[in-house]
Ligand SMILES: Nc1nc2c(ncn2[C@@H]2O[C@H](COP(=O)(O)OP(=O)(O)OP(=O)(O)O)[C@@H](O)[C@H]2O)c(=O)[nH]1
């Protein structure tokens with residue numbers, strides 16, 4: 652069963668479980684702090700420029716967006732966490748609905764956590780990572796914006812991220828650029844492997 656990634660469409664925005672798609676398709680979700688590059692990564696994986704909205708102002712995505720890919724799986728774009736200019740109250744309500752999705756959604760098969768390759772993981776990133784570990788679901792860590800660091804810095808940046816998140820050799824850490832599409836094939840391979848899908 653091959654996957655036609657050109658047959659991808661935005662399906663629905665949800666703020667509560669009753670608005671999630673009614674379906675048994677497997678879901679891959681993308682989490683990370685606001686502005687880390689989640690929507691850009693979804694677009695680059697799907698060869699699209701603007702399927703997932705890339706916000707001009709960070710912290711604006713306050714809904715969970717579901718993208719249907721060839722009627723075989725969903726990509727789920729979660730709101731970014733940790734945007735400083737957003738009030739505590741709003742941050743708490745986001746955390747709540749991110750949590751609701753992650754904990755309740757049985758079709759969720761893979762979590763892709765994004766961190767910015769240029770920076771050490773924040774306290775929010777560490778909390779999110781601990782949370783993911785406690786869920787015992789397959790997950791990958793992607794280090795975004797690889798094009799923004801010089802080649803010689805990539806290895807040390809990855810080593811720092813791995814150390815700060817306590818990753819070991821069995822945890823996948825994939826450097827990625829939505830601009831140059833480096834890392835794209837490897838990420839697709841991992842996603843398909845995890846979902847038992849072919850090409
Ligand atoms: N150079 C470079 N810029 C990137 C890359 N990925 C994302 N960006 C830029 O980073 C900014 C944020 O990207 P988004 O994809 O909107 O980030 P997001 O995580 O979806 O943000 P929220 O929806 O606010 O949570 C945009 O200006 C993007 O163009 C990348 O790989 N390389």
Ligand SMILES: [Mg+2]
Pocket residue numbers: 689690691704705706712728
């Ligand atoms: Mg976004």
